[in-house]
Amino acid sequence: MAIVLGDNQYGKAENRLVVVSRDGAVHRIKDLTVSTSLRGDLADTHLTGDNSKVLATDTQKNTVHAFAKQAPVGEIEDFALRLGRHFVSSQEAITGARVLVDEHSWERIEDHDHAFVSGSAEKRTTAVTVDGDRAWVVSGLRDLVVLKSTGSEFHGFPRDEYTTLRETDDRVLATSVTARWRYRGGDVDWAGAHAAIRRLLLTTFAGRHSLSLQQTLYAMGEAVLLARPEVAEVRLSMPNKHHFAVDLSPFGLANDNEVFHAADRPYGLIEGSVLRDDAEDPGLAWHTLPTF
Numbered sequence: 001m002a003i004v005l006g007d008n009q010y011g012k013a014e015n016r017l018v019v020v021s022r023d024g025a026v027h028r029i030k031d032l033t034v035s036t037s038l039r040g041d042l043a044d045t046h047l048t049g050d051n052s053k054v055l056a057t058d059t060q061k062n063t064v065h066a067f068a069k070q071a072p073v074g075e076i077e078d079f080a081l082r083l084g085r086h087f088v089s090s091q092e093a094i095t096g097a098r099v100l101v102d103e104h105s106w107e108r109i110e111d112h113d114h115a116f117v118s119g120s121a122e123k124r125t126t127a128v129t130v131d132g133d134r135a136w137v138v139s140g141l142r143d144l145v146v147l148k149s150t151g152s153e154f155h156g157f158p159r160d161e162y163t164t165l166r167e168t169d170d171r172v173l174a175t176s177v178t179a180r181w182r183y184r185g186g187d188v189d190w191a192g193a194h195a196a197i198r199r200l201l202l203t204t205f206a207g208r209h210s211l212s213l214q215q216t217l218y219a220m221g222e223a224v225l226l227a228r229p230e231v232a233e234v235r236l237s238m239p240n241k242h243h244f245a246v247d248l249s250p251f252g253l254a255n256d257n258e259v260f261h262a263a264d265r266p267y268g269l270i271e272g273s274v275l276r277d278d279a280e281d282p283g284l285a286w287h288t289l290p291t292f
């Protein structure tokens, strides 16, 4: 038996980067969390501690900062592609790079030039993978919290000796959407596509009558694929944020779906992928990313 080094990657995780750009007195801010990780000929450092091929994670962090100054950051996908390609093309030992970027939202306070209020917790995300001269882009969003107060049922599930859940034809449906979608190529209007896909996810959640969160998940992914030819696959992770109707009968009160306990945990966790059956090979697009 021999023991060998398996898959590995290394980098600087979660650089918190805020970039202020100025158009005269009017400022704009980009608030990003950037993680870089590199792959390649890295056996030496693991096996002998020879670091001659290790671009320090500190250097990776510095590169993120310098790139934010040297050219406009632009869309997160473009920024991530520039960084990933730089690491692969400038270091002989480095053959692959993964750059993750989350964009945090800020809104202008009224029409103020340089004062902002933090937006919702929702983040726009991208995961760019570079391997040699190839690249894949998986973009998405997370912490998009949505709720509908009717238009959701759940019944017809098996009942065994442990089942207590009541069937319902009218319940609150709430979730916090994590969505990732894989683009088919790199020639994409990143911001326009993101806005359109986000809208499709929201309008489908709102508009489709739901018989299960699973059905809603599939419908949301399907809506994106039907409308957006540049997307090959959508992966969704959607916790079922349960809202339990409170039993008010001890107080002699009827609860006509008005008063709920918003339970924090446990929560159902509904996850899945919706994809074209003729989608091309995803290559390394999802490599080392969480499945959902």
Ligand SMILES: O=c1[nH]c(=O)c2[nH]c(=O)[nH]c2[nH]1
Binding pocket: 154, 165, 211, 212, 213, 214, 240, 268
């Ligand atoms: O939409 C739902 N899917 C489930 O699988 C499930 N399980 C459960 O207890 N409630 C729900 N709701």
